[in-house]
Amino acid sequence: MNGKNLMMHGPSGNGKTVACKNLFQELQEETDGIEVLYINCWQKNTSFKIMSDMADQLGFKFTHNLKTDELFKLVKQKINKGSAVFCFDEADKIEDFDFLYMLLEEIYRKSIILITNYHQWLINLDPRIKSRLTPDTLEFKSYSMDEIDGILRERISYAFFENVWQEDAVKLIVQKAYGVSDIRAGLYLLKESALIAESSSSKRIGTDHARKAIEKLVEFTIKNSADLEDETRFILTVVKKNPSLKMGELFKLYEKEGGKSVYKTFTRKIAKLAENKFVTLERAIGGSEGNTTIVNYLSTASKKEEKKLTDF
Numbered sequence: 178m179n180g181k182n183l184m185m186h187g188p189s190g191n192g193k194t195v196a197c198k199n200l201f202q203e204l205q206e207e208t209d210g211i212e213v214l215y216i217n218c219w220q221k222n223t224s225f226k227i228m229s230d231m232a233d234q235l236g237f238k239f240t241h242n243l244k245t246d247e248l249f250k251l252v253k254q255k256i257n258k259g260s261a262v263f264c265f266d267e268a269d270k271i272e273d274f275d276f277l278y279m280l281l282e283e284i285y286r287k288s289i290i291l292i293t294n295y296h297q298w299l300i301n302l303d304p305r306i307k308s309r310l311t312p313d314t315l316e317f318k319s320y321s322m323d324e325i326d327g328i329l330r331e332r333i334s335y336a337f338f339e340n341v342w343q344e345d346a347v348k349l350i351v352q353k354a355y356g357v358s359d360i361r362a363g364l365y366l367l368k369e370s371a372l373i374a375e376s377s378s379s380k381r382i383g384t385d386h387a388r389k390a391i392e393k394l395v396e397f398t399i400k401n402s403a404d405l406e407d408e409t410r411f412i413l414t415v416v417k418k419n420p421s422l423k424m425g426e427l428f429k430l431y432e433k434e435g436g437k438s439v440y441k442t443f444t445r446k447i448a449k450l451a452e453n454k455f456v457t458l459e460r461a462i463g464g465s466e467g468n469t470t471i472v473n474y475l476s477t478a479s480k481k482e483e484k485k486l487t488d489f
């Protein structure tokens with residue numbers, strides 16, 4: 178029998194991934210005959226990459242010469258002996274959906290979980306996939322101030338000796354994390370404040386250290402760049418090395434450094450980086466070539482942008 182499918186959605190840093198991973202761990206520990214496959218689609222964004230990742234997770238070796246449908250054959254044979262739960266995290270980064278169609282059609286006993294930041298994303302899926310998927314939806318709302326307070330204090334209790342943190346410093350960080358509505362920013366601030374306190378040989382972490390950490394928050398990209406697929410990460414390093422360039426100039430440097438994508442793909446990847454706050458885009462109007470876009474790495478972004486991120 179088929180299990181239910183689920184779409185989890187909600188803003189960044191509010192526990193979607195961690196909830197799914199906890200569920201998977203429970204399934205693995207407490208059940209037999211259910212394969213659990215978690216895939217981060219920011220790195221694995223095509224049917225081919227997803228299939229090879231699944232074959233990998235299922236323990237198949239020497240698969241590097243196989244094509245998507247050959248990989249799927251292996252995956253299917255193994256999974257159809259029992260059942261499976263799939264989680265496709267960062268699902269809005271998926272570039273083609275053939276793999277999903279294959280799973281929906283040819284895997285018999287399964288549940289599929291999709292995680293995305295955008296509720297709207299489902300609406301634009303191919304109707305043939307949508308009608309086969311018909312997922313329940315589960316919205317992850319942003320954490321309240323109290324919830325953030327609880328989560329951060331729990332982390333503190335695991336990671337620090339008692340009385341290291343001054344109460345006002347904790348409050349400051351809780352407020353900041355609530356202000357940017359991202360628990361990940363709060364965790365970053367805990368770590369950064371501790372490093373700052375340590376480097377000034379202070380035994381306690383106070384508001385001065387927390388404030389300095391908050392100033393640095395702009396350097397913190399909301400998502401970890403390790404999550405990016407290789408090509409996008411390569412583009413990000415080119416932006417980082419060459420700040421404040423026009424899109425066209427940047428593309429030339431990218432090609433010089435060995436980049437292989439065409440201009441259109443390149444600009445699409447830059448737009449995704451901007452959407453996820455790795456880079457900023459600024460429209461420059463006029464000039465000899467007409468309107469252009471200036472690309473900047475976020476930590477070198479304009480003061481205005483910096484203010485927006487550090488004000489709450």
Ligand SMILES: Nc1ncnc2c1ncn2[C@@H]1O[C@H](COP(=O)(O)OP(=O)(O)OP(=O)(O)O)[C@@H](O)[C@H]1O
Pocket residue numbers: 187188189190191192193194195196293294328360361364400
């Ligand atoms: N309820 C919680 N208790 C403890 N830690 C939490 C909780 N919720 C989130 N976290 C921690 O916050 C961080 C961000 O959570 P998570 O990665 O699940 O966010 P997300 O909703 O998947 O965000 P994104 O949409 O950006 O991927 C993780 O380090 C996670 O461990």
Ligand SMILES: [Mg+2]
Pocket residue numbers: 193194195266267
């Ligand atoms: Mg996540």
